[in-house]
Amino acid sequence: MMKKWQQKVIVQKTISYLPFSHKINYIFQKYVTKGVQLSDEYFYDRLGHARDHISSYQHYSNRPIPNSSLEIGTGWYPIVPISLFLLGVEKIYSVDISFLTSKPRLLTTLQQFAACAKAGRLREFVDFQDTKLAELHELLAQYEQLSLEQILAKLHIIYLIEDARHLSLADNSIDLVNSNNTFEHIYLSLLEPILLDFKRVVNKEHGVMSHFIDMSDHFAHFDKTISTYNFLQFSPRQWRWIDNNIQPQSRARIYDYRRLYAELSIPITAESYRPGSVEELSQIKLDAEYAAHPAEEVAKTHCHFVSAMNTAVQPTR
Known part of the structure; x- marks a missing residue:
């Protein structure tokens, strides 16, 4: 009998040849493999990465907060970028080959942060600014009235859908480069x-560059x-x-x-x-x-x- 991983190989290999393959793969993972839900395990794993990126920057730069950051491959749920927003980072860039997040996925991510803060656990990972957490709660309160572009702007998140080999950023312009x-x-x-x-x-x-590799x-x-x-x-x-x-x-x-x-x-x-x-x-x-x-x-x-x-x-x- 064919193993699960072999079945997934066949399906993803087939999808890879189709138009809009990334969107089709999202549907496949959402309804078949259940691999795109924002689980508590995934959320806290990425929060741990954010904590380690921040501590690495603070230790090796001797600065408390980077002014700008760049992440490659943020994916469906921008957990690290939102962590950096709560820290007080002014410009938070994310580069990817396609735009994978959406207004519903971003809402799910923000709700997880709100729940984490309510449980008293957020400070374990991010030494957030109280004013930034208040902004996050305010954003959730008016979420339906805002466009995705407006929400991202309020979070200081800038998506770069471009080739990461030829970034549209200036030399020496980024304080923290990270990936997860x-x-x-x-x-x-x-x-x-x-x-x-x-x-x-x-x-x-x-x-500082800080990269986790699985x-x-x-x-x-x-x-x-x-x-x-x-x-x-x-x-x-x-x-x-x-x-x-x-x-x-x-x-x-x-x-x-x-x-x-x-x-x-x-x-x-x-x-x-x-x-x-x-x-x-x-x-x-x-x-x-x-x-x-x-x-x-x-x-x-x-x-x-x-x-x-x-x-x-x-x-x-």
Whole structure:
């Protein structure tokens, strides 16, 4: 019998060839895989990312609040951008290949923030300004009377639907560049020019880049019968047939990202990771590309790279 992940491969591969593939994929995930609902787990995971982005910026820039930020791959629910709004960031850019949020999805996100604040938990993640939280509540009260554009403007969120390799932002114009489990969806050949443009736009005096990367097999998030390393058994040729351009997975490992950063002269000022399980990895017959590396390195499933662009800052890893 075909496994769930294999069924999803066939469906997404088919969708990828259709017009409006991202909208069709949203409907598929909403009603079939149930993968696009804003769950408490997802919300608090992203709040944790926001907390770590902010603390990384404050530590390595010695400034309390960035004036501007840029996120790639924000997706359906702009949790980190709203966190930065509550902190007091003035310009919050989000770059993506398509506009994925909507007025209902944004409402859901704002309601989650309001519920989090009411439960007394928001301060655990974001040292928000009371005036900004009041603005969020006021926005919810008048939500139906406002357009999506007006709502985003009040939140200081600016969407850039453009090629992240050629951003329309000025040199040295962004204080904090961040991403949240996005890099793994970008093949290294494409990630290289994106990182180069991030390096161009980030402020060289006090700018910080903070990127979370999920290196696990994303099909295992949906199908619990397969290992988080399942996709490492396939050759590059086999993977091209399995992968799709809606939710691509590069399968890059932590050593690939370290090498890319080094080649682009982007410092890794601080690094953290989840070690994964070498024992679980050993249950997979790895393709030669991965078998050639130390199992402890291949097994790492998640990492967080922080780059302080002021070269006077010393690495802590």
